[in-house]
Amino acid sequence: MPGRVSAPDREDEGGRRRARHGTGRPPGRGSAGSALRAGLLGFLGTLAVVVVVVVAVRAGGGAHSGGGTATPGASRGSSPATATALRGWSSGGGTTAMATLSRDVSAVQDDSSAGDTTSMGQDCVTFQTDLRAAEVYPAVPEATVQAHWSKALSLLAQAAADCSDGATTGNSSLLAKSVTELGSGSTELDLATTRVDELAGN
Numbered sequence: 001m002p003g004r005v006s007a008p009d010r011e012d013e014g015g016r017r018r019a020r021h022g023t024g025r026p027p028g029r030g031s032a033g034s035a036l037r038a039g040l041l042g043f044l045g046t047l048a049v050v051v052v053v054v055v056a057v058r059a060g061g062g063a064h065s066g067g068g069t070a071t072p073g074a075s076r077g078s079s080p081a082t083a084t085a086l087r088g089w090s091s092g093g094g095t096t097a098m099a100t101l102s103r104d105v106s107a108v109q110d111d112s113s114a115g116d117t118t119s120m121g122q123d124c125v126t127f128q129t130d131l132r133a134a135e136v137y138p139a140v141p142e143a144t145v146q147a148h149w150s151k152a153l154s155l156l157a158q159a160a161a162d163c164s165d166g167a168t169t170g171n172s173s174l175l176a177k178s179v180t181e182l183g184s185g186s187t188e189l190d191l192a193t194t195r196v197d198e199l200a201g202n
Contacts (some may be wrong), residue, residue, distance in 0.1 A: 085141035086200035096126060097134040098149075098193045101156060104130055105186045112179050120169025122173070127160040140192070142199060148192035157187030 104127040111120035135153055140146040159181035166174030 056073055082142055083199055083201065086145070086196060087098060089138065089141055090196055090200050093137060094140065095193075095196065097130075097137055098189060098196070100130050101127075101134060101152075102186070102193070103191060104160075105156070105182055105189070108159075109179070112175070116177070117167050117170070121164060122179075124160050124163035124167060127156075127165060131157050140196070142195075145195045145199070146190050148188045148195065152185050152188035152192055155181050155188060159185055 016050060056164065104123065107123045108120060110116075111123055131153065135157070142150050159178045162174045162178035165171065166178060
């Protein structure tokens, strides 16, 4: 009958429509999704490895930092042998000598602040006696401390001499000079004392 389309014709027409419009699925979406999933899994795998390495490194650092008994002073910049030698120097009279000189400095500075020239002269004589005793004491068995200690003794000896002479003669210039020298010597003495305490574990 006219107008009827046979089955082969319908199939042929359907094929042409599919060819024109496609299957309705965007080309390549499946392969792109697979690539994205593969890339994401690769990234997660790498991240997991990094996390494991970081944890292992931190655990190793903690293991190395612990354990053992530290020798007093050794962890603060000196070897165990040096720390032991410093403790011997300190307990054998070194710390006492430092404390005596520090007390003498304070006494002379107090006299100067009060304008008491007579007491200043007397205290400076005592200061000189204590300095002579300190100068014959054995050297500090650590280079940095010894450098501060030696400089302190030199500055304080000059200060004590100028103080004594200035008080005896009434020379105000010498007295003023001695006060400046006392300040510089006291600074070196404090540095030496602090360093001994740190290294010897006092």
